[in-house]
Amino acid sequence: MNYIPHSEQDRQEMLKVIGIRSGNVDELFKGIPAELRALSFDLPSGKSEFEVERYLKSLAEKNATDLVTFVGGGFYDHYIPAAVDAVVSRSEFYTAYTPYQAEASQGTLQAIYEYQSCICRLTGMEVSNASLYDGGTALYEAAMMAIHITGRNKIIMDGGVNPIYRRMMYCYTTNLSIEFVETPVTHGQSDRNEIDKYLDDKTAAVILQNPNFFGAIDDHSDIAEKCHKLGALVIESVYPLSLGVLKTPQEMGADIATGEGQSLGIPLSFGGPYLGFMAARKEFIRRMPGRIVGATTDRAGRRSFILTLQTREQHIRREKATSNICSNEALCALRALVYMCLIGKEGIKEIAALCMNKAEYAKQKLEAIKGVEVKRSSPTFNEFIIKLPGDPNGLIGKLIEKGIAAGFPLGRYYEDMTDYMLIAVTEKRTRQEIAMFAEALEDALWS
Amino acid sequence: MVPQELKYTKEHEWVRIEGGEAVFGITDHAQSELGDVTFVEFPDTGSEIKQFGSLATVESVKAASDIYAPLSGRILKVNEALRDKPEIINQSPYEEGWICRISVADAMEERNLMDASAYETYLKESG
Numbered sequence: 001m002n003y004i005p006h007s008e009q010d011r012q013e014m015l016k017v018i019g020i021r022s023g024n025v026d027e028l029f030k031g032i033p034a035e036l037r038a039l040s041f042d043l044p045s046g047k048s049e050f051e052v053e054r055y056l057k058s059l060a061e062k063n064a065t066d067l068v069t070f071v072g073g074g075f076y077d078h079y080i081p082a083a084v085d086a087v088v089s090r091s092e093f094y095t096a097y098t099p100y101q102a103e104a105s106q107g108t109l110q111a112i113y114e115y116q117s118c119i120c121r122l123t124g125m126e127v128s129n130a131s132l133y134d135g136g137t138a139l140y141e142a143a144m145m146a147i148h149i150t151g152r153n154k155i156i157m158d159g160g161v162n163p164i165y166r167r168m169m170y171c172y173t174t175n176l177s178i179e180f181v182e183t184p185v186t187h188g189q190s191d192r193n194e195i196d197k198y199l200d201d202k203t204a205a206v207i208l209q210n211p212n213f214f215g216a217i218d219d220h221s222d223i224a225e226k227c228h229k230l231g232a233l234v235i236e237s238v239y240p241l242s243l244g245v246l247k248t249p250q251e252m253g254a255d256i257a258t259g260e261g262q263s264l265g266i267p268l269s270f271g272g273p274y275l276g277f278m279a280a281r282k283e284f285i286r287r288m289p290g291r292i293v294g295a296t297t298d299r300a301g302r303r304s305f306i307l308t309l310q311t312r313e314q315h316i317r318r319e320k321a322t323s324n325i326c327s328n329e330a331l332c333a334l335r336a337l338v339y340m341c342l343i344g345k346e347g348i349k350e351i352a353a354l355c356m357n358k359a360e361y362a363k364q365k366l367e368a369i370k371g372v373e374v375k376r377s378s379p380t381f382n383e384f385i386i387k388l389p390g391d392p393n394g395l396i397g398k399l400i401e402k403g404i405a406a407g408f409p410l411g412r413y414y415e416d417m418t419d420y421m422l423i424a425v426t427e428k429r430t431r432q433e434i435a436m437f438a439e440a441l442e443d444a445l446w447s
Numbered sequence: 448m449v450p451q452e453l454k455y456t457k458e459h460e461w462v463r464i465e466g467g468e469a470v471f472g473i474t475d476h477a478q479s480e481l482g483d484v485t486f487v488e489f490p491d492t493g494s495e496i497k498q499f500g501s502l503a504t505v506e507s508v509k510a511a512s513d514i515y516a517p518l519s520g521r522i523l524k525v526n527e528a529l530r531d532k533p534e535i536i537n538q539s540p541y542e543e544g545w546i547c548r549i550s551v552a553d554a555m556e557e558r559n560l561m562d563a564s565a566y567e568t569y570l571k572e573s574g
Contacts, residue, residue: 286486286488311485311486311506311507311510311511316509316510316511317511320513
């Protein structure tokens, strides 16, 4: 049986109709630059199930999954309790398609409702949506939300916002007439003078991140106060686990809080799927993108859950919808919910304190190495910058051979920081691992 | 039966012209098509509006519908009572459920509106 429904004759007829006289299908791909096109489609002959399994296994073995990692940059190696996988892999949750439809099960809706409640508790904000794709898209959605709320189109973005998110922001908004201003980070902190220079009554929002990309902690309350005087909103992107010890976005006066939820029980797994969260002041709920689940009672008076305020969404509001998001990151949101419930309020505080203390220990160990300088201009959470005598890329290769993922080379995003590396330390890193890292780094530098 | 003294638009807004000012809302037909109204998004008072330009949104349990200005002018007042009780639009579309009061910029624009009998015919034809 032939699984390809089109005969050569069908193809020729279709090409004729759309005006490809030569009858050559390749003409359809002419618009794609040659270097981006596949060189050939020579597929090898079929393999048996056993052969495929063996081949895939050999590919998988090339991955270094047991590295002792000090890489962060927005995504972190935190411990995930076994119960997270056990709950999430229940077929009631795991096999169902994204809860797209109004008839999503009560169990799924309740899970999303509880997730929203946890995000509100964590950020201090009043309302949360059902989740978004990742930290970067959540930040973009928050910027659009601010533009719609204020009717203004200027956005000030702090240079401490994750450079990946900033790139995503520009990519998403390429064809919109939004005026972006980027302000620098000075001595590890958001540069107040620069923000003041651009902040005016045409500014929709100031986008900040805490801790910033370099790990530094800031208190943005003063910026929020100035923004509100001018009718601008404050969007704060946060690292959720850091809220165990740091001021919440609400305490700093943020109007919209977003962030990457990966640290809440989601494995790193090569970059995704991750989880974007968003929470805001209640007055902005009708401008929030995505789904929101509410609690209500059914006809018999029983507590039940429902997709609510759907008139914001595109299936009802069409082109005037708050966003084109019409789903949520349900399974990852469920992981975050299970994680937060297992760890609890005190647990999150403990993990945050452990991260912070271990990072301080790592600072001491690393700055004892000749030629390594730890940047100490600002207090940090679990991530900090070190300066090396040269480009760290060679060192990173050497340390990988010893089973250590050393850190993030900042030269990749900042031209003037080629000798700098960003080091992240989570609660998983032991005293021995930190000592081993320091030793390996010293060896790589000087022997 | 639609109130005789009002003027109407094809988008099912009614308007009562009172000297240099006008009050408008949505017709009984519009509210019954929308179903239970849950939220009204108002324009800012003081803002300028153009005849037949979109200026407010009425949300119901099943739709979000734009409200178009029946006449050009400036928003003087919005019906604050609707913020807490949007269902007034369903209960009293022509009286308590008014949406905006405006100052009329050009009285001649009244020619572009339907009178009650024309609107009734319009309803029958489009029904």
